[in-house]
Amino acid sequence: MLAARLGGRGHQIAIEADSGMLSFFRRHQPDAAAHHADAADIQSVLEAEGRGPADVVISCLPWTLFTHAKQQLLLERVTDAIAPDGVFTTFTYLQGLALPTVDDQAKLPVGEYVQEAEQDRLRPC
Numbered sequence: 001m002l003a004a005r006l007g008g009r010g011h012q013i014a015i016e017a018d019s020g021m022l023s024f025f026r027r028h029q030p031d032a033a034a035h036h037a038d039a040a041d042i043q044s045v046l047e048a049e050g051r052g053p054a055d056v057v058i059s060c061l062p063w064t065l066f067t068h069a070k071q072q073l074l075l076e077r078v079t080d081a082i083a084p085d086g087v088f089t090t091f092t093y094l095q096g097l098a099l100p101t102v103d104d105q106a107k108l109p110v111g112e113y114v115q116e117a118e119q120d121r122l123r124p125c
């Protein structure tokens with residue numbers, strides 16, 4: 001969907017930690033660059049692709065399943081891998097809002113790494 005919207009502009013790289021999900025993705029997006037990696041290793045993935053800092057990082061990571069320490073690590077690594085004027089955006093599915101967090105501190109530490117947060121509803125495709 002992203003590639004279609006970009007219409008050939010830019011270079012997209014996908015990172016997926018689960019091999020089953022990665023195989024599914026590759027079956028449906030055979031032309032996309034996709035890496036079997038932890039999102040925390042985004043810098044190594046960019047280097048493997050011969051790319052500099054990312055202009056945009058779009059995430060659907062399951063933040064509520066991560067410990068506070070893992071959230072911190074991911075946000076630190078992602079912000080390090082983005083260009084100074086780059087953008088990080090994350091989306092989740094509505095049902096995720098009802099899920100308990102892994103630990104008491106696991107609420108996404110928005111203020112520490114993110115300048116601006118907004119909530120929006122997507123229309124069904």
Ligand SMILES: C[S@@+](CC[C@H](N)C(=O)[O-])C[C@H]1O[C@@H](n2cnc3c(N)ncnc32)[C@H](O)[C@@H]1O
Binds near residue numbers: 016018060
């Ligand atoms: C809610 S699913 C989203 C799946 C799909 N990308 C989508 O947009 O519909 C979250 C995905 O994040 C992957 N994931 C979880 N932790 C990860 C991590 N640390 N690094 C990379 N991928 C991770 C899971 O394997 C899962 O496929």
